[in-house]
Amino acid sequence: MNIDVVLQTYKNLFENLTPQSVESDFLTVFDQQIYFKDPFNEVRGLKEVQQIFRHMFQTLHEPQFRIHHMAGADKTGYLEWRFYFKLKPQAATQQINGMSKILLNDQGKVLVHMDYWDSGEYVYRKIPVLRTLIGWINKRLRAK
Secondary structure (H helix, E strand, C coil): CCHHHHHHHHHHHHHCCCHHHHHCHHHHHEEEEEEEECCCCEEECHHHHHHHHHHHHHHCEEEEEEEEEEEEECCEEEEEEEEEEECCCCCCCEEEEEEEEEEECCCCCEEEEEEECCHHHHCHHHCHHHHHHHHHHHHHHCCC
């Protein structure tokens, strides 16, 4: 399968993600032995990946991905995305900017999905004690 077709399918899947699509559409896109890694999770297997997204829908409000750029060659693809969500129904919308790298198997299914985003910027700096500590560390490491 052509990487551009897979990327477009992936974009459609993630931009229209629902609890139902996690159960059904994931079966057609991911290899059963998928390896998935992000700053908080590292799992192997479709059922484990589905559990990550079930957890997302259980703990966040209005989670939504928007894919802004895609590129690929051979069996490797990259997607630049923004993830929007609320921690509580009436809370302000939060945003995480990130990038995903995917690798395909010979059948055109996603065998590896690795997310890259800065958990320090989007999570840890929002915790007052950690924000102070991270600021101090950054100041010490800065060249100027």
